[in-house]
Amino acid sequence: MLRLSGNDGERADAARNRRLLLEAAARIVELYGPEKLTMDEVARHAGVGKGTLFRRFGNKTGLIHALLDQSGRDFQAAFMFGPPPLGPGAAPVDRLRAFGEASIRRCDFQGQLLRAAQEGPEALSHPTQRLARQHLGLLLREAGTTGDLELAAYELSAYLNAGLLIHLQEERRMPHERLIAGWHELVERFLPR
Amino acid sequence: MLRLSGNDGERADAARNRRLLLEAAARIVELYGPEKLTMDEVARHAGVGKGTLFRRFGNKTGLIHALLDQSGRDFQAAFMFGPPPLGPGAAPVDRLRAFGEASIRRCDFQGQLLRAAQEGPEALSHPTQRLARQHLGLLLREAGTTGDLELAAYELSAYLNAGLLIHLQEERRMPHERLIAGWHELVERFLPR
DNA sequence: AGTGTAACCGGACCGTAGTCCACTTTATTC
DNA sequence: GAATAAAGTGGACTACGGTCCGGTTACACT
Numbered sequence: 001m002l003r004l005s006g007n008d009g010e011r012a013d014a015a016r017n018r019r020l021l022l023e024a025a026a027r028i029v030e031l032y033g034p035e036k037l038t039m040d041e042v043a044r045h046a047g048v049g050k051g052t053l054f055r056r057f058g059n060k061t062g063l064i065h066a067l068l069d070q071s072g073r074d075f076q077a078a079f080m081f082g083p084p085p086l087g088p089g090a091a092p093v094d095r096l097r098a099f100g101e102a103s104i105r106r107c108d109f110q111g112q113l114l115r116a117a118q119e120g121p122e123a124l125s126h127p128t129q130r131l132a133r134q135h136l137g138l139l140l141r142e143a144g145t146t147g148d149l150e151l152a153a154y155e156l157s158a159y160l161n162a163g164l165l166i167h168l169q170e171e172r173r174m175p176h177e178r179l180i181a182g183w184h185e186l187v188e189r190f191l192p193r
Numbered sequence: 194m195l196r197l198s199g200n201d202g203e204r205a206d207a208a209r210n211r212r213l214l215l216e217a218a219a220r221i222v223e224l225y226g227p228e229k230l231t232m233d234e235v236a237r238h239a240g241v242g243k244g245t246l247f248r249r250f251g252n253k254t255g256l257i258h259a260l261l262d263q264s265g266r267d268f269q270a271a272f273m274f275g276p277p278p279l280g281p282g283a284a285p286v287d288r289l290r291a292f293g294e295a296s297i298r299r300c301d302f303q304g305q306l307l308r309a310a311q312e313g314p315e316a317l318s319h320p321t322q323r324l325a326r327q328h329l330g331l332l333l334r335e336a337g338t339t340g341d342l343e344l345a346a347y348e349l350s351a352y353l354n355a356g357l358l359i360h361l362q363e364e365r366r367m368p369h370e371r372l373i374a375g376w377h378e379l380v381e382r383f384l385p386r
Numbered sequence: 387a388g389t390g391t392a393a394c395c396g397g398a399c400c401g402t403a404g405t406c407c408a409c410t411t412t413a414t415t416c
Numbered sequence: 417g418a419a420t421a422a423a424g425t426g427g428a429c430t431a432c433g434g435t436c437c438g439g440t441t442a443c444a445c446t
Contacts, residue, residue, distance in 0.1 A: 011412060014424060038402060049426030054404065121308070124360045151375035154361070158351035167317045168347070182344035189382040204393060204442060232433060242396030247434065 018056050020046040025067055034112040039063070064117045065126070068110065072128055075106060079135060092143035093191065096156075099136065100183035103160040104176070114162035133157050144192040152190060159186055211249050213239040218260055227305040232256070257310045258319070261303065265321055268299060272328060285336035286384065289349075292329065293376035296353040297369070307355035326350050337385040345383060352379055 010018070024045035028037050039060060043050045057063040065072075084090035085098040107114060123129065137153035145152060158164070159182070168174045203211070217238035221230050232253060236243045250256040258265075277283035278291040300307060316322065330346040338345060351357070352375070361367045 011423060013411070017424085039404080040402070043426090050404085051406080051426055052424075055424070060403065115314070119312070121356060121360070124357070125364055147378045148371070148375050150365075151361075151367075151371075151378070154357065155348070155352055155379060158354075158357065159348055161351075163314060164317070164347065164351065167314070168344075171318055172343075178341070178344075182341050185340045185344070186348060193386050206442070207394065210395085231431080233431085236396090243434085244396055244436080245394075248394070253433065 014056070017046070017048050017052055020048060021053055021056060021063075022066060025063060029067070029113065034116060037064075037116075061117055061120060061123070064113055065128075068113055068117060071106070071110065075102065076128070076131060078102070092139045093187065096136070096139050096143065096187045097184055099139070100156075100160060100187065101180055104165060104179050104183065107160075107162050107165045108176070111162050111166050115166055118162055129157070132160075140190060143190075145190050146192060156186065156190065159183060207249070210239070210241050210245055213241060214246055214249060214256075215259060218256060222260070222306065227309055230257075230309075254310055254313060254316070257306055258321075261306055261310060264299070264303065268295065269321070269324060271295065285332045286380065289329070289332050289336065289380045290377055292332070293349075293353060293380065294373055297358060297372050297376065300353075300355050300358045301369070304355050304359050308359055311355055322350070325353075333383060336383075338383050339385060349379065349383070352376060 021042060025037060025042045028041060028045060037060075039050060039053055042063070043053045046053070053063070057066055079086050079095075079099055079102070081087055085094040086102055087095075090098070117123070117126075118129075133150075133153040136156050137149045140149050140152055140156075165179060168179060169176075214235060218230060218235045221234060221238060230253075232243060232246055235256070236246045239246070246256070250259055272279050272288075272292055272295070274280055278287040279295055280288075283291070310316070310319075311322075326343075326346040329349050330342045333342050333345055333349075358372060361372060362369075
């Protein structure tokens, strides 16, 4: 078989099941919260076998990434091509500040899913994480920061990790504004003196 | 029963089983590596029921913390009471540098266990983590750093997270020296200008 | 020694992530 | 429209972490 005609090389029934599974997963999260998102339940609600679910998304973090895909793409588009201060056009420092603010804001809405997506040792290697670090590194370079920019990008993105932000908000009871101020302060420390 | 005489309020058989379980766990890690450390196997090797294992250590991260306890205590004693530059007596900046170096060195030996111990949402609340952050915050204050020192301590300790260090070493192939240099650079950024 | 009781013990049991593979469906080709 | 091969499917199965609870044991007090 040559698979020339297919839209994405995905068979029609497979595409339908992908849609069913994503809808079921989204519904479960919306109705019962992310902690009730089990692979068995998703498959059951979608009226589909478990094997199908794992074939489509690989594993649970794969499914969660697929759920976050749309908002992730929006976010990426915003900081790469959108209007300033997040997108190009503003000063690098302002873009850095805006990037953190947007990340923290996003965490307010999708924190639990974001945290779940960042579990496991391979999370740091995921394309979206790499892209964010690359972006941070680029902005640092433009801002005139010197030194090991790759490590600097890791350090900055560590602060924006959903697990850390949730801990600070829920365990340490830090208000939103303090986290933002902390980000601004951190960015400041990375600027050339 | 008053439980006055007992050494630690732990019954003799319980103490014996704790020892057996820790020895079994240590042997499994040594012989087969941390990824083979399953609760069933530990209980089986110790010749003890699974319920006993969970009663003693609560959960898997509890067992791992118990395994790391000795080296953890040594480390804590070293940076709180030991000789400079890690312990008191040296300049705060030098103590900060030494703290990171010691953490990175420790990660070289026990990285996999340390990473496993830091999984889960409650890891950041664990006493050893809190103590490390408190120590970092104190050194920053002594070094004259201004701003939100609590957040600053979180940011510094994020760099020393075993999961991140292992990722940088194994995935990004960064040599030991680069990680050390990165730590020194990071500390530098937190010093008053 | 005898006794009461709190602590301990073991292993059956549960929920969840992830694997496996015999069977079915789809799409292409002739 | 029949043959065919690749892709898809579903549910039984495994491994693992963690819970539960009826039975047992060590210890303090008499």
